[in-house]
Amino acid sequence: MTIIRKLAACTVALGALVTATAVIAEEKPSIVTVVKVTGENWFTRMEEGVVAYGKDNADVTTSQIGPAKADAAQQARLIEDLVAKKVSAIAVVPMDAAALEGVLKRAAQRGIKVVTHEADSMKNTLVDIEAFDNKVFGARFNEKIAECMGKSGKWTSFVGSLGSLTHVQWADGGAENAKKYPEMELVSEKNESFNDANKAYEKAREILRKYPDIKGFQGGSAVDVIGIGRAVEEAGLQDKTCVFGIGLPKDTGSYLESGAVDGISFWDPKDAGFVMNKVADMVLKGEEIKDGMDLGVPGYEKVTVKKGAGEGVILVGQAWVDVNKSNYSQYPF
Structure with missing residues (x-):
């Protein structure tokens, strides 16, 4: 076999190998x-x-x-x-x-x-x-809020969106839990943040203006407590509010340190x-x-x-x- 023929044969074999490898990759x-x-x-x-x-x-x-x-x-x-x-x-x-x-x-x-x-x-x-269990999880949040609030006063809940099923279940679980405490009043429930900390911040500011005596906030999306904490901190209300919700430690650490957020829960x-x-x-x-x-x-x-x-x-x-x-x-x- 000439060198040219050998090269041609090697090229065909290599092409077949590449093709076979591509097929395997596609089948993965x-x-x-x-x-x-x-x-x-x-x-x-x-x-x-x-x-x-x-x-x-x-x-x-x-x-x-x-x-x-x-x-x-x-x-x-x-x-x-x-x-x-x-x-x-x-x-x-x-x-x-x-x-x-x-x-x-x-x-x-x-x-x-x-x-x-x-x-x-x-x-x-x-x-x-x-x-x-999502309703149990929401009730756990609310129980922490209730204890922090002394089981009396106004509180509210946030969700990423009304279509975010688990967020709504957490809010509903919280509302159901709060029924145990007749002196707790749910106001402006299920505020939508659309998973945007800035939107949560603006909504929290609006709620603080509308309900200056509000005590409790329950966050739904993973960034709600960041926006709520920022609004609470700016208003100097760290010692007068109770903020709990889903969050990640690195995101909320500064607000946990200042007291603008009282606690977070998460799953990894x-x-x-x-x-x-x-x-x-x-x-x-x-x-x-x-x-x-x-x-x-x-x-x-x-x-x-x-x-x-x-x-x-x-x-x-x-x-x-x-x-x-x-x-x-x-x-x-």
Whole structure:
């Protein structure tokens, strides 16, 4: 065989190898996590869990995307694009669960596996993952507010949006808990911040003007307490108000130190991102999602599984963490 023929044969073989490698890469299942908004620290932390699952499991690819601002329509368009690309699985944290039912139904019809987080009313999901019982969680917030307020006075609640199901459940859980205390008065409930700390700040300022004697604030989105804390601090009301809500230690540390925020609770978004991708991978592999199983991260060692709103199931952990000024610095996020 001449040198030219040998080179030609090597080229053909190399081309075949590249083609085979490309086919293998294409066949590797892809799990895409779609969050409410990109750039918020909560979801930046969540992406760490998404990436970690992909690194630990080389047989799948994992990635995270989200709209530039917290908007249900923009989130739906991102999912429509993923449906067109026929990714293997989509893991969604919905901005508005009801608004995504149609596009997630189309995803399922095209054979894409769908799992969700913070959306236990969704019908078009195979598994919805909840870090805990949401109404119980909301009641826990309110109990802390009630104790801080001396169980009397005006209080209010915030949500990322009225379409953010878990936020509404936390607000409702808080309102139900407050009924135990007849001297507590809920005013201007479920203020929408649209996951924007500046909007939460403006809304909190408005409430402080309207109700100058208000004592309690319950935050819903992960940035509400930042905006509320800023408004309280500017007004010099740290010693006259009680602010509790979802948040991350690094985001709220300065307000915990000043007393403008009294306490926060959270579940680690990194763990939630990891669990969403693990469950999506299990679904892709046809593995059973069963009551009592251990998903390998704190708060999800013995999960509860119950029937969902549609054909799927709801998986519930017990992953909450409570922090205040005394211990927030123990958490590096």
